[in-house]
Amino acid sequence: MEKLIKNNTIYYLLISISILFLAIGVTLYMGEYFYGLIFIFLSILIYLLANLNSNKKDGFKEFLKQKFKVILYPLIGIFVSLIVGGIIMIISGYNPFEAYAALFYGGFYKNWGTAVINATPLIFTGLAIAFAFQANLFNIGAEGQYYIGAMVAAFLGLYIKLPPIFSLLIIFLVGSFIAGIYNIIPAWLKVKTGASEVITTMMFAHIARYFSPIFIRSFGGDPTAGSKHPYVTDKILETNRLPTMKSFLPNADYRIHTGILIAIVLAIVVYYILFYTKLGYDIRAVGKNINAAKMQGINTGKIIFITLIISGMLAGFSGVSQITGLEHKLAQELNAGYGWNGISVALLASNDPIAVVFTALLWGALDAGGQYMQRNIGISGAIVEIIKGIILFLVVARYIYNYFYNKYFKKEEFVSAEERV
């Protein structure tokens, strides 16, 4: 058996099967077919089998070790916040076990479809923010880039008449491209004047948000479009909509669309860019020590520029997928909040693109479960917001643990007097 695996052809065959199973499993699982999980487990097993005897095993162990560190704080956060949430429920006179049962049953099983729908835009914006964070940039204005993507998608969706594959490709590329371009001014200001991207992208986010009502009034207001008030655009053409999961998985929720699959693939692409390309290497170098990067000839200005634009593009994808996949029209709702929630998702994932998928799904499931819990047990869904808040607080609070750890447990490192003053 071991000899067999050493054979390269067999090895790559096993890896291919593993990837195929993973793809099938994820697709099924996202379409509310829970036996997709079996495929996912099989895929992992095959992967482990393939690497059983190779020296990649150490690499895999290292990989798990690294991931464990990434996961530890969020897990502690989730655990503690559930306890705190439980205490709050006891105080307000509910049975926390019953409530949590409903929350998890609703979020991860009964209303899983809603969870997936909730998670889709969050994965894109979470990726956008995590990507920027890797270069130590805080693209707080992902919300704005979301609106730009959504507007471009609505506009193109109304007018492009091409076979679906081409039109969708064009909408996705143009939408994200323009959302990326939208970050040019903040990027330029950051590089040339040092103006903080936190302020500039935030201001640009407001511009984009409050521009959207003007856009909507120019392209619709048709009461027959399914809305009672006229502040929505017309529905985009049928050919310009993302296929739903239902079209190939008949039992799926009719609203789940293939945007989730695009999001997951994109997460893998972003991971690949960050850790397997020269660009990603430069981005991480700039993020972790901009001085050393500069001293070693990396054009830090260029990297900051490119990072902000790619981050804008990723956030733009969110808007495009939401319009072409779920809503099919742009409505005047100014608190979509996908950009802001993306920050939470990215923080919880410690800026790891793959982890963003999981944290976004968790966020989506908590929302979906909260609704289910409210309907069936009568506990206000607001408890979910409290739990989310505590999770985030505890995750961000790792800086607090570190502070106290350094203050009380770590030995004083020598810093020369000249440096310290």
Next chain:
Amino acid sequence: MEEYILEMKNITKKFPKVIANEDVTINLKKGEILALLGENGAGKSTLMNILYGLYKPTSGEINLDGEKVQFHSPKDAIKHNLGMVHQHFMLVENLTVTENIILGEEPGNAGFINYNLARKKVKELSKKFKLEIDPDEKIENLSVGLQQRVEILKALYRKAKILILDEPTAVLTPQEIEKLFEVIKDLVKTGVSVIIITHKLEEVLDIADRVYILRRGKLVGERNTKGVTKNELANMMVGRDVVLTVTRTPKKRGEKPTLKINNLVVYNSKKLKAVNNVSLEVYPGEIVGIAGVDGNGQTELAEAIIGFRDSYEGQIILDNYSLPINDKTQKNSLNSILNKLFFENNFVKGRLDRGISIVPADRQRHGLILEMQVAENLILGYQGKGKFWEHNILKWKNIYNFSDELIKKYDIRTPNSKNIASNLSGGNQQKVILAREFSKTPKFALIVQPTRGLDVGAIEYIHKRILEMRDANCAILLISLELEEIFSLSDRILVMYNGQITKEFKTEETDQMEVGFYMMGGDKTKVKEA
């Protein structure tokens, strides 16, 4: 016995890895100007920070006016009429002079500040001590000299009887220094005692009444400035036990210089001429050492050579190619125009591509990316080489093989190449940098402070490697504050003082005393006198 207003007795301060002060005893008389002389890292600042309550001494005691005191923070020190002006001013840039001076002790009541009273007080104070200043000017509009004046006024406003000045002349122009000295002399007449921390001999002789000399945390002597010679002070300050760890074999240098610098002028961030008309040549197969006390333009020179800092004028020529030194000297190409418009000009890349290697002074800040893997650090700066990436895709296999090789070759102590660089010890971190830079087989290497803060074993290893590089015909420019290091490695020694190369020696034809003397700004005529 004379009355001392301040006595620091048997002060010892231990940091985890270093003893900063060992059994130091100093006294201060009323109305005296006292100087603390010593090289960087001699422990002068630590001693004064202990006095000012920033550090707690490991042992020893401080007596003020004959009474034993213990300071837990600068607040306590200020209460006991101590004032300190730090090397880096602690002023709020966008507040006015008056606001800065009264900060922390505002006149007025019930939470309201009486600005008129405050302004009046500041005016009175500046009149009394002849420190003219406009009380309503904002700090950001003041020159460095005037900012320092504000710091002094601030200390006096808090009724300082003992004023500590930490390297007060480091950032001043000669005219400003002259003015400062006048101010100090006037201050002393009003009964204030002054302690000046410095490493400049001339200043000591110009202004101080008495001087303590510190070396490596220990007090080596006390002198009255009347009758003492510069040479004597210099000997006490730099003289040290020589521990040569490596032997340099003689080697014939190449014919044509690899690096040639002509009349280079570089300004520092304070807009002062930090490098003033420097010319030098480095030949293949030789190590040129630049000796000098910190802050004489070495940092700026190094940054200009590697393109990290723009120069004002002059030429840096590498193998007959004139390297761009600022925007104007850069040849226009699509890339450079794009960089100017949108990104930033990075001259470093061009230099690395032409075969320059850099071992920066601050290894954690400029040399390594601490949070990245050792392997990732080992390919840092390998810009555009096909070995580690092609078409923008990293070749991890090659990268790990390469780094495993270097880890073995340079004896870097790490469990594997995926280890995060911050887990390594200082010596091993420096080995990572050396491995990376030397594996590029550079034509020219700029090595700054290669052994700062390392233990003897690591120092020996790194010195050996540097000499190996020289023997492999690399041209090396070594900038170090450690004279001993300069002597054990260099074939030629250039002394840098006040932004200029003031003297050139062949290592065999000089000794540490002579070089040390020039480092302090001495010149030939005075050597003969002494």
